[in-house]
Structure formats: structure tokens, C-alpha cells
Amino acid sequence: MTSSSPVRVDLDGNTIKPLTICMIGAGGFIGSHLCEKLMNETNHTVLAVDVYNDKIKHLLEPESVPWTGRIQFHRLNIKNDSRLEGLIKCSDLTINLAAICTPADYNTRPLDTIYSNFIDALPVVKYCSENNKRLIHFSTCEVYGKTIGSYLPKDSPLRQDPAYYILKEDTSPCIFGSVEKQRWSYACAKQLIERLIYAEGAENGLEFTIVRPFNWIGPRMDFIPGIDGPSEGVPRVLACFSNNLLRREPLKLVDGGESQRTFIYIKDAIEAVLLMIENPARASGHIFNVGNPNNEVTVRQLAEMMTQVYSKVSGEDSIETPTVDVSSKEFYGEGYDDSDKRIPDMTIINKQLGWNPKTSLWDLLESTLTYQHRTYAEAIKQAIAKPAAN
Template sequence: MLGCGGFIGSHLLDRMLGDGRFRVDGWDPEDGKIQAHLGNPRFRLHRRPANAPETRAELEQAVRSADAVINLAAICNPSEYNTRPLSVIHANLFDVYPVILLCAEHGRWLVNLSTSEVYGRTIAGYLPGGGYDDPDLYELREDETPLVLGPVRNQRWTYACAKQMVERLIYAHHMEDGLPFTIIRPLNFFGPRMDYIPSRDGDGVPRVLACFMAALLAGEPMRLVDGGRARRTIVSIHEAVDAICRILERPQAAQGEIFNIGNRDNEVTIAELADRMRKTYARITGDARYNDHPIVETSAEDFYGAGYEDCDRRMPDLTKAERLLGWSPKVPLDDILLETMTHFHEAHAAGRPAAAGP
């Protein structure tokens, strides 16, 4: 498991090591989120990047002896796509290619975490007035929907483009060398341990969940980029991990396939997400002032820097996951937010300033 120390990796380890049937070799220079597993005899952590030259022999040995290689290693934080584009391209493309080659050479099953961002913007999003009354123009279907990325000058697309190229490399090796593969396109997995709270347990600008949570914890306004019009569907990390485990348990059904993993019922605009989060936080703290916690608008350029634009909408077609994996998510957004925000509150609320008034 490459990138086992991150948000998804930590939850996948909880499930796989808790299950007792799996033995996991993991690579990640970070281990803060997986401390609970470090002493587990069925888990071995290589505390270094999977692409480090000094680990090449160990990695090859592990790949040769594995039933599956799960790749989660990435830089996947939107604030870095246009500000560190070369690092983003290297981490998400060039550092992954040696792993694809190893899996192809040894005929090992590569389960690769891609992203729904490979879809880019929807066709509907480019039509004057929007074409959102026609699902053919916005619904994301794994094997049909065109992948529409913006201009090169908008470096925000470095991540999506690198991830798309990895998908195409994997598919090409499948066709030419018989590489067994499964590609997962996550759509906004939310849960405890996602990212970090800036200046408390990390630095920089995290993904939107932690940005809003950090603002609530600090008593600062929640900053809505470009009016928060972009729409996202949000799925519980626990149900997402369930989908990954169903893939691992069903090689015949899952190999050679690309799966969207998301929850169609939990669609919100980012503006609605901010409002739901402040109301959830009022519930968690018992402090009604959070219901009116300030929300301010900011431009993408002010927040992320030049070269940023956003995916407009992500509504996944999930019929393949349901048909081949028997998986369909059920946890409503309010439950996901309550669990996730309670986790952050318990981890960080000490010393928190009082709620900011409207």
C-alpha cells in the first residue's frame, strides 16, 4: 500500500488490519495518522517515499509477493496544483510510473486511486446558461464521459492531467502487457483524519473540509471561493473503504474496470456545505452563535493564486459499482459532517477562541 499514511490509507489500514485476513507492506514518509498500527505484526511500514532509490529492491520484492498493489501516494491538495505544478506532476505521474512498470513486469494487480478530477469540467458547464437539465451533459460515466480539462495556462489542471495520464499508462500496459488493474475515481471522501488544521498540525491550505473547520476553530470567517457555486457530492470514508475492500475481494468483477466511488444523494454547493458545517458545529458545541458564523466571499485568484479554475459539478454514475460490487452508499451528509467535525473538535478545540458573531 503506497501512501498508506494519508487520510484514505489510514482508514483502509484500520479496516484491513482489523479484519485479520490481510498482511500489508506500506510505504509513506508520514506516519502520524497510523500510529495505532505501527506495532501490528501483520503490518510493515517502510517510512520513505515509494520512489526513493534506496527502497527499490524492497518495493520490487513486495510487489512480487503481493496479491494486490494499492497506490494512494499523491499530492492531492488543490492549493498546490497551480502553486507547485512541477511537484504535482512529478508526484502524481513520474513517481507512479515505476510502480506501474513493476506491476506490469510481475503481472501484479494494480489498484490505483485516481480522481474524479480527470473528468474536468462538464460539457454543461461550458454551455451559456448551463445545460444541467440534461444528465447526458453533466453526469460522469466511467467509460463514456469525455475528460475535459482547461487551458495549459490554468495550471490548476496539472493534477487532473497527471492522474489522467497515469490512467492511460495503466490502460496501455493492460492492453499491451496484460497488466491486471482497477482504477478508482473518488468523489470527495470525507471523514476523520482528512488533511490537517493549519498552524495546529500542518501548514499550508488544506482541502475545503479542513479549511472551513479551521475557520470555525479559529473563530475566523469561512472563505467561499467564487461564491461557492461549485457542486460536490460527498461520501463517507467508511463507505468508500467498504467499496475498496469489495474491489479487493472481487478480482474477477473488478479487474479491467474503472469505478466512480461517491454518493449521488449528498450533493451540495460549496456555499451550502459552509452553511451545513456551521450549523453542525453549533450542534456539536451547543453554541448557537455558530449558526451565523461569518461566511465571506473571495476570488479564486486571491485564495489560490493565478491559474486556478474549478470543476463545476461532479455527479457520478454509480451503476457499475452497484452492479459489479453490490455497493451503494447510504450515509447522509449530516451524519458524515457530525462524525468528521466531532473528530476535529475533540482533537483541536482546546484553547479555541469563542464563536465569532455574525
């Protein structure tokens, strides 16, 4: 049975034909939300490629769902599987999300990080280019590195001038730390694959879109250590802070929690990706920032807001000392460095796709922490009770 979504039209009023999409990394955080959106709201077919499928199991298992037949899971590692080219060849569009993309890995597993973000992505680009297939590649806001403003004296009034910190796809430079600061292994690998894709477009006519996500967050992001991931694992900040709140531990602020980020709700960001998928004439050849410039906070403010929101959704008072300071060396190890501030310029995505994010930081944290509480609170209680019972 196929779904009977109404006829969809693009931004120029043309009917959108059902597409076959090869989605690599479909089993991850972003992939799971994109698959859900494509199944619920469109008639497109997804060939979902990943080594894991836990986050999309709910879309694959039931025989009675309206989209049966429109999503197939292919368990394969793109590092070494000859089936990849065949899947790209029989699709209209390839979306590549596969990557190691957790900061705790960049300075501790720099080789895996560089291989995953550059070398492993090479065949995907090559197969798309050789077979004249469209590619949407997921890069990162980290390619901007640090802001120009961060190199100015602390008291310089120029630090307040947006020209020194707003990140713009076609004009901002990419400023990374020294090679010893292995944190930048990820950003550097992502930058080089962006340049390769851009060059394939320029020299061989590859039809591409590059996405630079700015801290997309929401349900199913990463894992909760000791529950659905390794107990010693360090996920991205949303999962780290959720884990601390669920366990009633202080939230750890790395180097004072002074770095700034703009956070966007995954569901807002997925709307932008769907527009790119369905409007190739407007999206091809472009690099897009996808973020929410209105949701800027320091990491310390994020910790405070998550503490308040979690108290509200769980009905539990917060602990007496809600945060604790840790050094980056202690938390991430040697070679860590940080992006100071990340505000996306929205001109290009506004002009090409007319897209804007909608959800405030408070609202997105409320729905995300409600999900975290419902999904994990009981499992954490049991995990904490177990050693005592033994």
C-alpha cells in the same frame, strides 16, 4: 499473535485467502482508514509504505493489538528507493495512494504535482506489470474536469438534462481548461497514468483496477493549519472549513461558493475498496467512480450545513457573519480554475460489486465535526491564547 477473523467469502461465495498488500501512501487520509479496516475486519497483511506514519501510529504501536505482525511500516519515498520493487514482488496486490492531491498545490507547485501523480507512479505500474502483480491505482474524479453542461448558455434548459452533467466512466469526456490554468496539472497527470495503466492491461496483461474517488471526507483528512500542519498551508475544503469553525472565523467561499460537489463518508467509500480487494474477478479491468450521488451541495450550502452541525456538536452559537467571499486568485493564486459539478454515475460499481453508499451528508458531517472538535478544540484555544499571554 494474528487476528482470528471469521472465514471471509467473496461476492460469489468463494473463500478469500489472506493476501499480502503493498499499500503505498498508507499513512495518508484514505490509507489510514483502509489500514484500519483491513486490520479490524480481515486477515490480510499490509506492507504500509509512506514517508509519514502519524495517521496510522495507533495501528503500529501497541504490542498487544490482535493484528500485531499483520502490518509493517516501511518509511520510504517512492521517488528514489530501490526497496520498492522488492516490496511489490513479495505482495499479492499493490494499492497506490501516493500523490500530491491538494488543489492549493496544483497551480503553485505544478511540477511537483505532475511528477508526483505521473512520473513517480510509473515505476509502480512497471513493477506490477513485469512481476505479474495486481494493481489498484487511485486516480480522481478530477479526470472528468468540467461538465459538458458548463459550456452551455447559463439559461439553456439542456443544463438540467443529466446527459450534460452526470459523469460516467466509459462515456464522459475529460474537459480541462487551458494550459495556463495550471489547476489542471493534477487532473492531466492522473489521466495520463490511467491511460498508461489501461495500455499495460491491454498490451501486457496487467491486472488492474482504477478508482476515481469523488470527494471522500471524514476524520484525519489533511491537517489543521498551525496545529498539525503549516500555519500558512491550505488543505482541502473540509479541513479549511473545520479550521475556520474551530477558530470562530468566517468560512471563506471561493468565487461565491457556487461550485457543486457530492461528498461521501470515508467509511462508506472504504467498503467499496474492500470489495475491490476481495473480488478481483469482478474488479479487474474496470475503472470505478466511488462517490455518493445523493449528497450534492454547492460549497456555500456545505459551509452553511457545517456551521449548523458544528454549533450542535460544540454547543457554541455560530458567529454573526459565518461566511465571507474571496476570489480564487486571492485564495489559491494565479492559474486556479474549478470543476463546476461532480455527480458520479453508479452503474458500473453497482453492476460489478453491488455497492452503494449509505451515509447522508448531515450524518457524516456530524460524526466528522464531532471528531474535529474533540481532537482540536483545546489545542486551538491554547494556540489562540498563547500570543496574548506573551
